[in-house]
Amino acid sequence: MASIKRYPWVSHFLGSPTGYVVHLQRGMIKHQGVGQAFWFRPQNSVLSEVPVDDQELPTLFHAITRDHQDVSVQANVTYRFIDPVAVSSRLDFGLKSAGTAPATGREQVATIIGQLCQSHAIDQIATTTLSEALERGVSQLRAFLSEALRADTRLLSTGIEILGVQVLAVRPQSDVERALQTPVREQLQAEADRAVYERRALAVERERTISENEMSSQIELATRREQLVAQEGTNARREAEEKAAAGLIDAHAAAERKGIAATADANQIRLVGEAAAAREAATMEVYRGMEQPTLLALALRDAAGSLPNIGNLTITPDLLSGALAGLFRQPALVPANPAGRSAGPASGGTAGPASGTDR
Numbered sequence: 001m002a003s004i005k006r007y008p009w010v011s012h013f014l015g016s017p018t019g020y021v022v023h024l025q026r027g028m029i030k031h032q033g034v035g036q037a038f039w040f041r042p043q044n045s046v047l048s049e050v051p052v053d054d055q056e057l058p059t060l061f062h063a064i065t066r067d068h069q070d071v072s073v074q075a076n077v078t079y080r081f082i083d084p085v086a087v088s089s090r091l092d093f094g095l096k097s098a099g100t101a102p103a104t105g106r107e108q109v110a111t112i113i114g115q116l117c118q119s120h121a122i123d124q125i126a127t128t129t130l131s132e133a134l135e136r137g138v139s140q141l142r143a144f145l146s147e148a149l150r151a152d153t154r155l156l157s158t159g160i161e162i163l164g165v166q167v168l169a170v171r172p173q174s175d176v177e178r179a180l181q182t183p184v185r186e187q188l189q190a191e192a193d194r195a196v197y198e199r200r201a202l203a204v205e206r207e208r209t210i211s212e213n214e215m216s217s218q219i220e221l222a223t224r225r226e227q228l229v230a231q232e233g234t235n236a237r238r239e240a241e242e243k244a245a246a247g248l249i250d251a252h253a254a255a256e257r258k259g260i261a262a263t264a265d266a267n268q269i270r271l272v273g274e275a276a277a278a279r280e281a282a283t284m285e286v287y288r289g290m291e292q293p294t295l296l297a298l299a300l301r302d303a304a305g306s307l308p309n310i311g312n313l314t315i316t317p318d319l320l321s322g323a324l325a326g327l328f329r330q331p332a333l334v335p336a337n338p339a340g341r342s343a344g345p346a347s348g349g350t351a352g353p354a355s356g357t358d359r
Helices: 084-090 103-126 130-150 152-159 174-288 292-308 317-328
Strands: 001-008 013-014 019-025 028-034 037-040 044-051 055-064 071-083 160-172
Touching: 013 103, 019 037, 019 071, 028 037, 044 084, 055 103, 071 103, 071 130, 071 152, 103 130, 103 152, 103 160, 130 317, 152 160, 160 174
Parallel strands: none
Antiparallel strands: 001 013, 013 037, 019 028, 019 044, 055 071, 071 160
16 A cells, blocks of 8 residues: 655655556656655645556346346456556546545446446346256356456456456345255255165164074074984984893893703702602602501601690500501511512502401
8 A cells, every 4th residue: 555645845655566656747647657656746746546466356146047037146356457557547546635535446446347247147147047057057157257358348448357257156046046955955865865774774684684694593503403302312212222132132141041040940850850759669669568567657657747746545445456466467478579579469569468357
């Protein structure tokens, strides 16, 4: 920003590096340039300072699309003054003393560029629909405004150069924008719901896989348990069969032992019987040659061993006479046989008493 120091009859000007000063004295250019410093007399001098740095002009306006929809366009125009002398001669950039109205050059430039930008944008947007303006309006409008403003004769004659145009937004009215956002919002919500459903489905699928794995493990365990039970049953059956076979062998061996023992007992009994029979036969053979009284005495002797004790014995005369007669009777002579044995009766039994003997 330039500074002016005022003295009683003269003033001193000290320029800035971004301000192009034009000093007119009596209608003639006395000084001009950037960073100037000079003395001047306020009574016959006019000073104008034009900025030579890049200027930014934000602008906001409305336009109507081909389908009669109102859209707002937000743009930013970058420009600079390439001919400060022409600008100072056509726009008000004068340096004025304190207490006077400020220069209106910047407002004039903003109005000129804003109107041109709005006019060209309205013409361009009027040829497109709302959907086209929202879809491709920013890039198309930026290119169109840049080309139109750079070729504008008024700006060129004024000494203004357009460096660039940036279209920041092309937006419809709020209710239309919400209506247009609804399908996209619904689609996004549907995508979100689908993602949630897919995540849930994936979780269910993983749970099903885990359940199937657990079930497969349980089936495998049950199959192995069944095999174990079958094997244990087979082992138990085999053990029972082995025990039964061993018991059968033991039974056969016991039966064989009992048969051998029974055969031995039978043989022993047979041998004992044969010995007893032989003894009886020998005894009977001995008894065959004895007389009747002797046999009777032996029978009494054997019977006496089995009789109970006798306290009193009564002997009748008949019994005593018969017994005495038998004792004193002479035995009959029997001729010897060729074998040297006494011959018995024809029947082979023991000889009895004579038929004429009284008992």
